Amino acid sequence: MVHGEAWTLKEFFVYPNEYIYWSIQIVMYPFMTGLVAGAFVLSSLYHVFGVKQLKEIARFSLVFSFALLPCAPMPLLLHLQQPLRNHHVLMTPHFTSAIAAFGIVFLTYGMIVASELWFVYRGHFVARALHLRENGRGVVDHLLAILFSLLTLGAWDVGEEALHRDEKAVKVLAGAGIPVACFLHGYAGFIFGSVKANALWMTPLMPVIFICSAVVSGIALCILSYVAVCQLRKLLGRRAAARDDLSPGDEPGGADPAIVALTARYLLIFLVLAITLELLDLIFRGYTAVKSWDILRSVIYEKDFVKIFILQYGLGNLVPFILLSLPRLTIRRAVAGTLLVLLGVFMMRWNVVIGGQAFSSSFAGFMEYRLPIVPESMETFREGLGGALLVAGMPYFLFFLISRVMPIFPSRQNY
Amino acid sequence: MITRRTFCKQALLVAGGTVLPLAALELFDPRRLLAEKEEGAKVRWVFLVDTHKCVGCGFCVKACKIENEIPYDAHVSRTWVERYVVTKDGRTLIDSPGAARDGFTSSKIDQNSAGMVEVKDEEIAKAFFVPKLCNQCDNPPCVQVCPVGATYQTADGVVLVDRKWCIGCGYCVMGCPYGVRFFHPVYNVAEKCTFCYHRLHKGMKTACVDACPFGARQVGNLLDPDDPVTKVITSERVSVLKEEYGTKPQVFYLGLSMEVK
Numbered sequence: 220m221v222h223g224e225a226w227t228l229k230e231f232f233v234y235p236n237e238y239i240y241w242s243i244q245i246v247m248y249p250f251m252t253g254l255v256a257g258a259f260v261l262s263s264l265y266h267v268f269g270v271k272q273l274k275e276i277a278r279f280s281l282v283f284s285f286a287l288l289p290c291a292p293m294p295l296l297l298h299l300q301q302p303l304r305n306h307h308v309l310m311t312p313h314f315t316s317a318i319a320a321f322g323i324v325f326l327t328y329g330m331i332v333a334s335e336l337w338f339v340y341r342g343h344f345v346a347r348a349l350h351l352r353e354n355g356r357g358v359v360d361h362l363l364a365i366l367f368s369l370l371t372l373g374a375w376d377v378g379e380e381a382l383h384r385d386e387k388a389v390k391v392l393a394g395a396g397i398p399v400a401c402f403l404h405g406y407a408g409f410i411f412g413s414v415k416a417n418a419l420w421m422t423p424l425m426p427v428i429f430i431c432s433a434v435v436s437g438i439a440l441c442i443l444s445y446v447a448v449c450q451l452r453k454l455l456g457r458r459a460a461a462r463d464d465l466s467p468g469d470e471p472g473g474a475d476p477a478i479v480a481l482t483a484r485y486l487l488i489f490l491v492l493a494i495t496l497e498l499l500d501l502i503f504r505g506y507t508a509v510k511s512w513d514i515l516r517s518v519i520y521e522k523d524f525v526k527i528f529i530l531q532y533g534l535g536n537l538v539p540f541i542l543l544s545l546p547r548l549t550i551r552r553a554v555a556g557t558l559l560v561l562l563g564v565f566m567m568r569w570n571v572v573i574g575g576q577a578f579s580s581s582f583a584g585f586m587e588y589r590l591p592i593v594p595e596s597m598e599t600f601r602e603g604l605g606g607a608l609l610v611a612g613m614p615y616f617l618f619f620l621i622s623r624v625m626p627i628f629p630s631r632q633n634y
Numbered sequence: 635m636i637t638r639r640t641f642c643k644q645a646l647l648v649a650g651g652t653v654l655p656l657a658a659l660e661l662f663d664p665r666r667l668l669a670e671k672e673e674g675a676k677v678r679w680v681f682l683v684d685t686h687k688c689v690g691c692g693f694c695v696k697a698c699k700i701e702n703e704i705p706y707d708a709h710v711s712r713t714w715v716e717r718y719v720v721t722k723d724g725r726t727l728i729d730s731p732g733a734a735r736d737g738f739t740s741s742k743i744d745q746n747s748a749g750m751v752e753v754k755d756e757e758i759a760k761a762f763f764v765p766k767l768c769n770q771c772d773n774p775p776c777v778q779v780c781p782v783g784a785t786y787q788t789a790d791g792v793v794l795v796d797r798k799w800c801i802g803c804g805y806c807v808m809g810c811p812y813g814v815r816f817f818h819p820v821y822n823v824a825e826k827c828t829f830c831y832h833r834l835h836k837g838m839k840t841a842c843v844d845a846c847p848f849g850a851r852q853v854g855n856l857l858d859p860d861d862p863v864t865k866v867i868t869s870e871r872v873s874v875l876k877e878e879y880g881t882k883p884q885v886f887y888l889g890l891s892m893e894v895k
Contacts, residue, residue, distance in 0.1 A: 221819050222817040224709060230745070230746050231728075231745050236814065237814035238816075304782075317781075353850070415880075416809050416879065583895050
């Protein structure tokens, strides 16, 4: 079977070689990079612009952004027909291609996030290493002491001046990271926007739309995960308190509604920007009505109507907009809102990537994507529901691992 | 201890010193030297399709599949033939069942999931066949978008794929407005019509040209004024497909109708 044949359904006239070649993993790719960029921008609001109330969520979202980072190229690897040759992009980059710079942009961004994290957590590493060296017992503690000593990279000075310099470095890196994060994602938009052969993708607005929706989705996921982690901590804390007979005041509290409300406001700003640009694009296409408009109109208003107007704009944009902008935002309402926002952004990626292939370049036929749910082969697993869930679940696994080394909440213990 | 000022100065000096010899490399660009020596290219392969002569027998598709080892029953092909049926009430129906490998054996038109459509003879205003293949564009978008340079244009204008270097991202497949690219079912890399480059270089014609019983397909060298193909292209009214994309396609058509997509 030819690649793409398993999930493509053709209608009317489609060129013989046309299939949906860019499937679910290419939907996941901009969705994941968007989350990375958005989480980073949120953390920078505190570090660069000094929005003090966001201190707690800033640290959280920075670590989360780092956990999401390796998951951005993962869908690409799962999508490549020759995944073992992925390093060719770095070895022989062909710079007329938008994809060629991916390795460079991605690694630059990764290094910025990693070094920012190091400056944020250096004091913690030193404290942990020293504590474990003195009080550590057993092999595990010994290994952990070595790990934390390595993580300090030999910088043991935790004097006030040195820590102050760390803070300054964090500020500089967070500042430098914002344009790079936007570039990383705007560039994902450029990959689509620059394909002149695809009538739906080709628009200079694509990178900007991608950045705005990226920030929206990143903030939404941070709010959601922040609330989830806080609730989990509260639950575990209560259980621990019951076991150890601690006084009730020592338990960690739940998510702070003030933080959630403030973060949601930033989300709304970017949401409005994203919708405005998307609608502008749609109106412009309808008004200019060039050759491709006939087929685009039948895709947008007929074939994909439910996905675009009900799921994306309705459930994914309008409903959460109302939910989040009504006064006295509760945690529960915020969770519902952010979940819908994530659905909306995911559907936007879907409607761009899959929608862009829903019609033949002959403009005389349609293609329908049937997401493989039960994998019958490696191919239908990689580019099916299984592969997508693998990519979606990976950040949480990584986040768990990283947060063992870099605690996201101030600890009760003193080292 | 080194001061910041001297560090910056010395860093600039080192950076400048490293860049300088790199600039010298530009002077010895081998391709430019070659071009200067040979006074420009002598060959530009082009294709000429006379749609008036095509009867949709599909011999070209069959020959291509065998010559270029594209799995015979796989639903992809380097070249294909389209059938256009325009009805008196203005509808255009197009199909290319199995890339027309076995020709058009039924008068019903294959509309994929919309089923087979029967058009009565008396309702037909006009009907014709259009063979398609890679346009070997002068400004090939597929070459532009390849992230690793695995697809490239030869000096004589043909666009090829390096099967050992292609990573299979599919960007070139997406970038081609003509839909000529696909993934090879065996090698799992991007695949396309090469104008039978291996044959052209032995002085032969492409497999499809040799297989066409009616001379609907011809291949030639645009830079040779005595080439019969060049004579037709330069003296007759020829057209190309999808000019609006700025790809400068090099497959020229005689008798193309406005319905052709």
